[in-house]
Amino acid sequence: MTTVYRVLFMVLLIALWQIASMNVGRNLIPSPLATFHTGTAMLADGRLVGALGASLSIYLTGLFLAIVIAIPLGIVMGGIRLLGKTLEVYVYALSATPRVAFIPLIIALLGLGFEAKITVVLLGAIMPILINTYAGVLAVDTQLIEMARSVGLSRTGIFVRIVLPGSVPFIIVGLRLGATIGLINTVVAELYTAVTGLGGLLAIYGNSFRMEEYFVVVLTLAMIGVVVTETLRLLESRLSGWKTAG
Amino acid sequence: MSSAAPAPVASAAPPDRGRQRIVLENVFKSFERAGQKTQVLADISLSADDGTFISLLGPSGCGKTTLLRLADGLIAPDSGRIAVSGHPPRPGPETGFVFQSFRLIPWATVSANIEFALLPTGLGRAERRERARRYMDLVGLTRFADSYPGELSGGMGQRVALARALIPEPKILLMDEPFAALDAQTRELMQTELMRLWSRLGSVVLFVTHSVDEAIALSDKIVLMGPRPGRILEVIDVGLPRPRQLFEMRSEPRFIELRDYLWNRIRTLVLTDPASDFYGRDLEPE
Known part of the structure; x- marks a missing residue:
């Protein structure tokens, strides 16, 4: 049923788009059909695929690094209270600072290439994952811990069997936020450093008023967002099926 | 008095x-x-x-x-x-401990919750399974082996907790x-x-x-x-x-x-x- 409503809403959006394309002057908004034709042409000549590949490699590398750093760090910060209390202020401070502020420094240190770009993505994605993992470990049910102690489980056993699984729902929320911010930062990185990938195409087509191509790129980015968040939602429902069961 | x-x-x-x-x-x-x-x-x-x-x-x-x-x-x-x-x-x-608020692990099935008390005993996986089956039968929960605690009534939840306390056969x-x-x-x-x-x-x-x-x-x-x-x-x-x-x-x-x-x-x-x-x-x- 939801699918039907979703499709109907998409029809509505496309209709609005069509109306807008006919009423906004100077060809600033291309029609849906023209955009579609341009899209298939860009796919066919390889422009879109090349840019998509470049963007995805930056995005996924940065996101992967963020995950492998943030989850263990969040777990250690939550598991060792003194360490967590020491570091948390700095983590919150860093997460409140706009990451774009670091771009000049990153460029100065790492240049304009791949390393600089994945660093921008990493910096954006790491904070929500870290903060949520940390919160998840701290939010563990102390009654369950006492139960596990009473059963005779060791400290390590309690950590592995109770604390970690209990923080999975938090970690997934962090992953979803991190994945979204990581995608935003991918485009930001491509606009501010060497102009490549989908972000690069946005700049080129936007600055030269090639609005059909520009729209194709925007829609491609939106589709990446949908694919990533839906994948994570699937993961979430598999890992926390017990919550919705019954 | x-x-x-x-x-x-x-x-x-x-x-x-x-x-x-x-x-x-x-x-x-x-x-x-x-x-x-x-x-x-x-x-x-x-x-x-x-x-x-x-x-x-x-x-x-x-x-x-x-x-x-x-x-x-x-x-x-x-x-x-x-x-x-x-x-x-x-x-x-x-020692087996039964708590007032049951304290079942929400992400583990009934069977896994009961088996949980055997983890520190060093019994093998197969033997833990077998014993969990026996204790589920004892408290009448065999049908619910794969259910999650969130799906159980209060009485069933406390029976799971009871089985978990009894399964190591405590003194x-x-x-x-x-x-x-x-x-x-x-x-x-x-x-x-x-x-x-x-x-x-x-x-x-x-x-x-x-x-x-x-x-x-x-x-x-x-x-x-x-x-x-x-x-x-x-x-x-x-x-x-x-x-x-x-x-x-x-x-x-x-x-x-x-x-x-x-x-x-x-x-x-x-x-x-x-x-x-x-x-x-x-x-x-x-």
């Missing part, structure tokens, strides 16, 4: 019931919260023999739960001696108001169920309850406790024969006699406890 419990009609539990499994001698325990020290238990001496069912009865604030946690080894006393099977207590498979069963969260019918059925399981197991049970009826119906001995600081006022032999029919037993003279006596003592305790909501009130009907 008489200060001595009425003598039991039947003779007290036979002396050869078993050896002293749990011994507490002059145990004191206090907690500190916000710089203020509260004496929770004062001078507790108590022993429990194998195969006996002992209830800890008393109003709120008399440290009954703390006493169970001490006996499990979850916390240590400030002073005094505690011995379980001759050693200082240590949490583990020798000691500690139960902290296990049926308080259940409705009256479920509670009665669970009491019968517990009697059935306990008679097979023969372990010593320390059972914390607020309910006078529950304490009399289930126990060999009732330890009456008073509040602030928690202390033992009296140990009463129930002296009702076993096996017991929990429902019919309520009209027996001994049951009624004990109930009147215990109710009067608890009422006095509550009315004279400055921290109680009913302190100093005259509860006699006009």
